[in-house]
Each structure stands twice: as C-alpha cells, then as structure tokens.
Amino acid sequence: MILGELEKRVLQYLWEATEADAKQTHAALTKRRGGTLNTIQSTLDRLFKKDLLTRQKQGHAYDYRAKVGREELIAQLIQNVTSDFVREGEDHLIAAFSSFSAGLDDDKLSQLEKLIQQQRQLRSQEDSDAN
C-alpha cells in the first residue's frame, strides 16, 4: 500500500486529534498548504477505503478516527515493502534487523536488548493477569 503526502499528513493529524471531521481536518491542514475542503474529504475517504480510518456520522458530518496506530502502521508498511524480499520462513523483523545491524552502534544494540527484555516482562505480566 502506498500513502501519498497528503494522506500521511491527515493520518498524523488524526493521531493527535483522536477524532475529527473533514472540516476540522481541513482547518488544521490548510494553513500550511492550500486546498479545498473537498480535497480533504476525498483524502479521508481514500484512507477510509484503505481501512486506515474509522468513521461515524455525528450530526451531519462523519467523524473520522485512525483505525491503526502509528506503530501498527509502520509495521504494516514494512511488511508491505519488504514482503517480496523476505525469504520463506524468515521473519520480517529478523530480516530488518539483519539489514540494519551493520549500521547500529553498541548503544542501539543495548537499546534493542532492553526492548526485548521489556517485551518479555510485559508478557509474563499478561500471563499472570490472565490467571
């Protein structure tokens, strides 16, 4: 899936705003870049059709919300752009790591290890929560 420039901005805005209709979105984005309300409406609609947004009628306008968070989107995009090159049975992240590792300094490596630890802890907590 490809995201256009405007689509990205709208998405970012919705992550901040939590919820907004076309008018608000237009108001927020039009300051830096011209464009009519219609343009924003189309863009919101396109994002909605891409299943990246949720909408709900509120008064006479749709209120849109991001359906995917920033990290989830990043994950999606990476899988997308990567999938043609990831070998059978190979994980996307593993592939990504292999790709980046040469460019990582010791600090980053440690940072990653910490994140892994955190992730593990998070899980054992969830496990005990479940009981």
Place this chain on the structure above:
Amino acid sequence: MILGELEKRVLQYLWEATEADAKQTHAALTKRRGGTLNTIQSTLDRLFKKDLLTRQKQGHAYDYRAKVGREELIAQLIQNVTSDFVREGEDHLIAAFSSFSAGLDDDKLSQLEKLIQQQRQLRSQEDSDAN
C-alpha cells in the same frame, strides 16, 4: 523509492546471477511472463538510474550488477517507507521493533537476542583484526 513488480523480479534475478545483460535477463524472466527485450532494457535502465544497479559495457551490451544487496535494499526500503513516521531522534529499527514486537513470539525474541550477540561478537573480532 517505489519498486514496480518487474523491477523487483529483475533485481532478484541479478542477485542470483551476479551479473547479466539485458538479453540474459530477458531470457531468464520471459519464461514466466511475456514481454520483449525492450521492456527489460527499460527496466534495467530504470533500476540503474535509481542507483540500484551498476553497468559496464562488455562486448556490445551492458553487463548489469546489483549495486545493493538484498538486506541493504530492505534497509533502504524500510527507511523510506518509515521516515515520515519516525519521530525525531528515534531510530528506524527501534521504531520497527516497537511496531513488530507485539507480534513476536518467544522464539523470535530469542532469535533476535542471538543476532544481537552475534553482531557484538563480529565487532570485537573486527576490532582485534584491526590491531
């Protein structure tokens, strides 16, 4: 940077073949999908202009070689697709990890840790090699 379907296939082929001219590439790819030699030439040229291939005249034809390896390309693509969403000071891989971690099982986490260790070892070796 966006890669088209044919561009990806050509790239993959060049990773296998190490080196090939348009004719060979065409011969290799045309079996599964029609298309003329010209199409392949254009594609090779496009990849070359994208700085993904190297070429060198050999006899009357250019011999092309991939300029980036699979993992390097993956890294590039990830950075590309990700950069608009990665926060200031945040690393792409860290962001990627955060995005994926929820979907990783224990095995994958361990696998990653091992990779990190390997990377560390690789470095200390290089260090001692340098002395």
Place this chain on the structure above:
DNA sequence: TACAAATACCGATAGGGAATCGGTTTTTCT
C-alpha cells in the same frame, strides 16, 4: 414539514511513475 445550510458523493482532470513496445540511432565485431 418544508427550507436552507452543511456534507457527502460523483465525476473529471492533471500529474507522476511503471510497464510496454516500435522505430531509429549508435556501437561493435568482422
């Protein structure tokens, strides 16, 4: 409930990149 305002929806256009291919110009080998 009928009307006016606010939106949604439809459709058209422009612009950019990939994929394709025909045809012409260059290059190269003999």
Place this chain on the structure above:
DNA sequence: AGAAAAACCGATTCCCTATCGGTATTTGTA
C-alpha cells in the same frame, strides 16, 4: 564499410494521488 546487436528515444496504457466543481443528500430548525 556493412551487417548485426544494443542502446536510446518517444509514445501509449495503466494505476494511483491530488484537486475541484457541481449535484444529490442529509440534517437541524423555523
């Protein structure tokens, strides 16, 4: 120099984003 092989150029089609104008709906309200 001449034939054959490639490179190069240009045109076309297709798909997707960005933009808007104009019309059809919907909604709040007098």
